[in-house]
Amino acid sequence: MLERASAAGKVDLEACESALRPLTLAAGAKSLGVLLESVGKGRRDEETVCECGTRMESQGLRSKELLTILGPVTYTRSMFRCPSCGATRFPGDEELDIVGTSRSPGLRRMMARAGSRTTFKEACGDLEVYAGLTVSPKDVERVAEKIGEDLEAWSARERKDYLREDRPVPLKKILPILYIAYDGTGVPMTPWELVGRKGKQADGSAKTREAKLGCVFTQTTLDEKGRPVRDPDSTSFVGQIESAEDFGWRIYAEAVRRGLESAREVVILGDGAEWIRGIAEMHFHCATQIVDLYxxxxxxxxxxxxxxxxxxxxxxxxxxxxxxxxxxxxxxxxxxxxxxxxxxxxxxxxxxxxxxxxxxxxxxxxRYAQFRSRGFFVGSGVVEAGCKSIVGLRLKRSGMEWSLRGANSILALRCATFSGILEDYWESRAA
Ligand SMILES: [Zn+2]
Incomplete structure (x- = not known):
């Protein structure tokens, strides 16, 4: 192709770059294959032990086709079996973070990102166009859901650490004002997730379940007109479809992570609904509570x-x-x-x-006059905008019906993305 182009003295750039990409990727996949040849086989220094405690026995080599961001790579590694319970292990898979999956970590990361941003079908199109990867919508859904679930499990462990104070919150400079705002918004669910639930439909049935979304942000300054200014990049989000009690602990842990203890003033913004007051009284009883002015x-x-x-x-x-x-x-x-x-x-x-x-x-x-004189925000616009951008734009598109598991996985991914902590999660996996 290159020879033809130089002979013609004219280059069709787009045709060339499009034709070269798969070749380049294939060359990369080949190198990756060579690299993986040394992983997961041969003599091992330590013995492989089953979860049941028994020493496992090598069963020889097994191959699997691994799909990576460079394309398919065949990977061969040793399999071990437990003589007492029959369980199997692939130490090579554990080393490479591909236990029970044929997709590489890099590919899973891309799929989760794509699937959390738009519909699973559109995500496939994006991956094809941007990365030359062919996957199915069902693949994207499965991978995104699994990662969302793992992410939620990871953040639950983090929350526990913060709440037990096992994890010292890095000492921050004193925060003048820490805001905590939360709200609910309906997510359309599949009928079987709604059996027996009361709702707002004419016949008393429900079409949605309430996702609770919370945000934490800080404020240091006022603008020239004396209005409060939200600190740039200071907003983090948490959200799930869950009980007010569970959500209360979630938003409380988030506030702790964000420096609740070093805040001079804490302000709760909400719409005055009972569950919102309940959480404020249980977890933030010293805070100033403000009902959204609007x-x-x-x-x-x-x-x-x-x-x-x-x-x-x-x-x-x-x-x-x-x-x-x-x-x-x-x-x-x-x-x-x-x-x-x-x-x-x-x-x-x-x-x-x-x-x-x-x-x-x-x-x-x-007491809006008093709140304003103290330089506080009196509107909960940040969390309402979050309900639209984090929940609405992805989960409330027309014709969508979610399972609880699917909706919560995607919510976990989107909140982490909007809060800028997704990288922390990937790093924790690599560690
Ligand atoms: Zn065993």
Whole structure:
């Protein structure tokens, strides 16, 4: 091809680079094959012992086709079998981190990354175009799920270490303000994951399960207008579909990892839902709790509609006025005024009382004037954006239905990616 090009005196660059890539990869695969010839066979210094404690016996060589980022490589290594329980081991596979898989670590890493970013089908297309690798969507799904699961198991061990204080948190400079924000968002699930679950469908059934997403970030400065500024690259995320209790420990451990102990101020941002308050009270009882201002406004708007419909002018006038009280942090003023204006219709009254109860229960979390004077964020936009970008863009695309295992694996991968800790995980594997 090169000769033809030079004879023609004209080079079709794209044709050449496309034709050369597979040749180059094949040459690399060949070298890799040579390199692997010395791994996993021949005399071993230590004996191979079964999990049951018995000394295993060599069964001679076995080959498997290993798929790598350079293409397929045939790998031959010794197999050992346990004479008492029949289990087998391939020490070579253990050395190369390919136990029970025919895909190399480099390839698995690429597949997990691709499959966590977009649909498994699109991921295959990306791998083909970017790396010249042919894999199936099912392959990508399996590999991404397995790695997501291993990653979650690894981070569970890390959490335990932090919580037992076995792992000293590297001493950071004092953090002026540490924010912890969390929220829930529905993930569409396959029907069998929803059997017996109550939901928001008309017939009371559920189509989704709630993924809980939390983020931790820090703030050191205010801008020239006195508004808080989030420290660049300071946001990390955790998220899973799990109970509020389990999630509470997850977000708490994340806060510890991020320097909870060295924070001068800790602020919890949320939408005022019961599980959010519950976690705050259990794990962060010294923190300042703030209900997202926009949620609070929404509740005040709803209240105005319930009290003054169908008088649009009145609704608008009261909304402006009460939003002002809200900004001042004077929820009591709204409660006093509204209590005198309850609608006569009993179902309207019930709904209005519900809104009043929400405001009353959360009033200490709505002292916005005071929060602003202390330079705090009063909106939970960061975690809401996280719900969209981490959960929504990958897990809530139209027509998707997830298994719990699949959704949680992908969530683990995406949170780790967005938090910049995926590299730590790969390093821990290599160690
Ligand atoms: Zn055994």
């Amino acid at each position: 949620h609070a406004r929404e509740h005040v708007s709803n209240l105005c509609k319930l009290l003054f419909a169908p008088n649009e002018k009145q609704i608008e006038r009261k909304r402006q006025k009460w939003w002002k009280h809200l900004d001042d942090g004077d929820v009591e003023k709204i409660l006093r005024e509204a209590a005198k204006l309850l609608p006569e219709d009993s179902s309207q009254m019930k709904s209005a009382r519900k809104e009043l109860a929400y405001l009353d229960k959360n009033k200490e979390r709505m």
